[in-house]
Amino acid sequence: MRGRRLAILGLLGPFTALFAATIALPIGFALYESVTAIERSGPLGRGTTSTVFVGLEHYATALSDPAFTASLWRVVLFALVQVPVMIVLATTLALMLDAASARGVKFFRSVYFLPYGIPGVIASLLWGFLYTPGLSPVLDVASWFGLNIDFLGASSILWSIANIVTWQFAGYNMLVIVAQLKSIDGDLFEAAEIDGASAWQIITRIKLPLIRPAIVLTTVFTIIGTIQLFGEPLILRPLTGSITSTYTPNLAAYNEAFANNNYNLAAAESVLLALVACVFSFAFLKLVNRSGK
Amino acid sequence: MKNPRTPSAASRVLLTAGLAVAAVYFLFPVYWLVIAATKSTGDLFGSSGLSLSNPQLLTNIRNVFEYNGSIFFRWVGNSLLYSGVGALVATVVSIAAGYCLAKFTFRGRDALFNIFLAGVMIPGTALALPLFLLMSEIGLVNTYWAVLLPSVISPFGAYLGRIYASAAVPDSLLEAARLDGAGEFRIFFTIVLRLMTPAAVTVFLFQFIGIWNNYFLPLVMLSDPDRYPLTLGLVSWQSVSDRHPELYQMTIGGALLSSVPLMIAIVSLQRFWRAGLTEGSVKG
């Protein structure tokens, strides 16, 4: 049928074309850039350049650069801590809201969701002030109790960043889970109640299994989000001596491209980052699917 | 509430206390922002961050509005343009694609869907640099297009659209419309889009926030402040404030002014997030 074919083309065509232009093509171009290099000749200021094929050299360079591999491990470590914390917090908040009496629930839910409306870099500016000694009321209050917190120190800065990310997205993830909780049939609880199940049993036996899909979804998005950490460390960098130019893979690629003008190596680093994110997300989905069967 | 068990008074107090503690955590930075936005530069550094000190909110707001030829409004406009247009186009395009993938069978459909799904997994920032290289190749760097074009695609939207369409668009309705002689595009724009509104709103909001919050892409693409979105603009103020201390106050004022409307919007629209996302995750 011609009409059908035309319909498919019209409905799917724009998306496919845009997908190709803004996702597939850049990846292809990055792959091309990542296997080439610039060769120079001529005097400074008036030189000429040519492009040569170098194979996987840039990948080898990136992977043998301890700073870059350290940045990969850093975001992996970050994700391993951040993702569970975020998901547990979001799930707990959702379950608490679900259990609380009707009054105030809407207010609390809105409050938790509020930070989602603040862009990450603005949230980082904000928390940056709250982390700065001499400016931060948090540190003032802590010092009344004799506590000496250093949010910007070498050992704490990664978790100070984790706090910003958690603050911003926990409420959003909570909302997704709340939505799923709402869709559970209330009869289930009643039946469980009659069978003598405790509130805790209802949570672990009924609610948690039923909101699993929402938890899976938020987990995948959190993984993808944490691995691309960029704005937060960039904004906090002037405040602390502890954030290097290669603190996260994205920062490393950005500096490689625009501070060192090595776009080819930067392209290789971007490709590696995308690969890591894909591997993690797919591995997680696979794990979930296997244990779900 | 659906929960039939009435919790004891003690556990209810405990629960509310827990919720309140969490609320303090989420609200505190916002509270600080509001207080800080009322202060002069001197008081910002010289007085406690917890309480008011010579509030001059209106002066500060006027400074933000007037600074550098009212460039703040330009940034607001740019952000609205990038987010509004980007999200609108992304929504229509990806909902159409999702519907098509759900309701039409053709060769290569599942392969295509899987490719799109892989697109969901690719971190946006990993694409920013490749996009920059590409855009500089075709001479679009530092134009509105450089930020707008990559914003009009939402693989997640197509994914959600497909799931939602299979659940919410009955085949019988489509068949009936076809029998009435309606063309496919008319069916899409008059029937399908209406049925898929909850999913479309979710995709729109999701994309809008995504673009609004984006920093890496405009950072690498734009060098002319007249084209900056708010995020980039405010950070540019902050990053020169070590030499121009009056800009600390501007950054804080600008952050407040740009966050408040969005926070209000977010909170009042939260049911749309729930509506679409449940569908997405239930079947996911």
Add this chain to the structure above:
Amino acid sequence: MRRRTFIALAAGALTSACAAAPGARPGQTVLRFWSWVPGIDQAVNLWNSQNRDTYVDLELTPAGSSGTYSKMYAAVRGGRGAPDVAQVEYQELPGFALENGLIELGPLGMDQHRDQFVDWQISQSSFGERIYAVPQASGPMALYYRNDIFGSLGLDVPRTWEDYRAAAEAVRADGRYIATFPPGNSAWFAALSWQAGARWFGLDGDVWTVGINSEQTLRVAEYWDELRSQDLISMQPDFSNSWYADLQSGRIVTWPSAQWGGPILSGNAPGTSGNWRAAQLPQWNPDNPASANWGGSATAVLKGSEHPREAAEFAIWLNSDPESIDLLIAGGYGWPSVKDALDGTALDTSEEFFGGQNVNRDVFAPADETIGTDWLWSPTTNATYLHLNDGFAGVVAGGSSFVDVVQQTHRQTVEDLRAKGLTVREAS
């Protein structure tokens, strides 16, 4: 409304990368100018008020290595969006030259004006006898110190770095730090190495030599390592709020810094006015006193400018017109690059912040005479700075030393230059 705006924007975006500047008259050529130098807005206003054919649209940017160079490189590479005129520090000029990002200014007027500028800064701005930038200012270094605190502790102004160490101990015993070693500001470390007689880079024909791990640099690194390991210095970022707070409160009592540091000090620690003085930098060899240059920059015309002639004209005027120079001095832009900078300019005044001391005549003019002028920068200085910063951040985290960082950076810099396709030799 939205639709119309969008179409207008789209059309604008496609036709021209130049947005009209709000203050320009119709018919005026508009030059975009990026700079972060305090007071430069005054000089630009002066130019614009003189009703010329060219209007300069100044955009205040973060300091170069805080992101502005990245933006300029991106714009040069992207082929659009670069400003016509840009602030470029001396250490970054070779990097832009390597990317062919600079327009040669000799034929555009600099050949006639070169004699007005200090020779060594002309050579910092030239590659192969061709001038690519207009020298603007340098940063002769000295030591700012808290006279009142030194007095109350009975300390003399340190003449050597050994004296400085002794002062650091005395100051520490009083609960203060002598200074911070800014882990994120390797330009400061480079300047102190310069003072010690190190020469990090050399160019012999087209062979680059790298001598970062020279004896002199290592001596500086070792010195600060010792102060650090005895907890005699703080390790906080400079130009940060916490650092300003410490300068204000007297927790930090000296700052080895450039002439342009004075206004930053007075602007951010106003409560300490009258208590600061300046003296010559502590010396390694007092018989052969040396200062160094920290910062210092030029005005360049970037590739892609559609108005290179007008841009060059403005850049030359900005840095040689006496009225402009006076405005820049008032803003605290540094030590003018024109010859005979001190005489008859706004520099020659005593300042209340320094207790009535005429720091420019007393301290910085002589310091300027003792700067080793054969220092050279490499085309990958930005990367070298990042290596140093990253290394210093590692020192803050613990487990390594400044000396390690210098060795490591030396190796990485050799690699960086090779990766650019340049021929490199390690200085022996």
